[in-house]
Amino acid sequence: MARSSACCAAGPSWTGRTCRSSSSTSPCPIRLPRWPTASPSVSPPCGRSAAAACASPPPTRTRPPVLDPNYFGEEEDVRAVLSGIATARRIAWSSALAEWGIEEVGPGLDAVDDQSIGDYAKKHFGSYCHPVGTCAMGEDEVSVVDSELRVRGLDGLRVADASVIPSIPSNNTNATVYAIAERAADLLRRR
Numbered sequence: 800m801a802r803s804s805a806c807c808a809a810g811p812s813w814t815g816r817t818c819r820s821s822s823s824t825s826p827c828p829i830r831l832p833r834w835p836t837a838s839p840s841v842s843p844p845c846g847r848s849a850a851a852a853c854a855s856p857p858p859t860r861t862r863p864p865v866l867d868p869n870y871f872g873e874e875e876d877v878r879a880v881l882s883g884i885a886t887a888r889r890i891a892w893s894s895a896l897a898e899w900g901i902e903e904v905g906p907g908l909d910a911v912d913d914q915s916i917g918d919y920a921k922k923h924f925g926s927y928c929h930p931v932g933t934c935a936m937g938e939d940e941v942s943v944v945d946s947e948l949r950v951r952g953l954d955g956l957r958v959a960d961a962s963v964i965p966s967i968p969s970n971n972t973n974a975t976v977y978a979i980a981e982r983a984a985d986l987l988r989r990r
């Protein structure tokens with residue numbers, strides 16, 4: 800089982816009255832130009848996912864590898880959501896935003912205790928699509944690539960994409976992949 804970082808979970812919290820839904824899994828129908836939303840995300844998550852790339856029988860084009868994102872497998876990730884939603888509510892209910900007509904879409908005003916907010920997150924939060932780390936970089940012998948992107952045990956092969964990032968960065972991953980690509984180009988030029 801290759802260990803990798805699960806996609807960050809993101810989900811709805813509150814929105815201005817111009818938007819009916821801010822869920823990452825049900826697109827927001829924008830009806831008016833202003834649609835402020837707040838959607839806490841667990842980034843980076845503490846939970847680690849698993850990809851059965853070396854399963855037996857091995858994955859094929861018609862039998863894809865089994866991926867277990869393990870969302871909210873760690874209690875700390877649930878606590879991060881609770882904190883995020885509390886912060887979103889504090890901002891939404893501030894006097895500065897009073898005239899914006901803020902309405903909470905989810906988890907909803909009935910959800911006041913940690914248990915119901917956590918249950919809501921587990922049921923409704925979706926992927927932020929930032930999986931990384933199936934070929935994690937590191938200096939120990941279980942790391943797939945070293946700090947110069949070279950695959951251990953093989954000559955002349957480097958990996959330069961999101962799979963080498965050892966854990967999900969707290970920024971978005973696309974720019975990080977660009978930085979890795981630039982670094983790979985520098986390494987190859989220097990060779």
Ligand SMILES: Cc1cc2nc3c(=O)[nH]c(=O)nc-3n(C[C@H](O)[C@H](O)[C@H](O)COP(=O)(O)OP(=O)(O)OC[C@H]3O[C@@H](n4cnc5c(N)ncnc54)[C@H](O)[C@@H]3O)c2cc1C
Nearest residue numbers: 927928929930959960961962970971972973974975976977
């Ligand atoms: C829906 C979605 C939304 C996202 N939104 C954001 C965002 O807003 N901001 C952000 O920073 N990041 C975002 N990300 C994450 C970001 O897109 C990825 O982290 C990044 O693209 C990863 O780069 P990569 O080069 O590792 O992989 P990819 O960009 O997935 O590139 C892999 C490439 O390999 C090709 N390929 C696959 N198999 C083969 C094969 N057998 N032979 C030849 N080629 C092959 C694919 O066609 C693809 O072009 C999003 C991801 C998704 C899925």
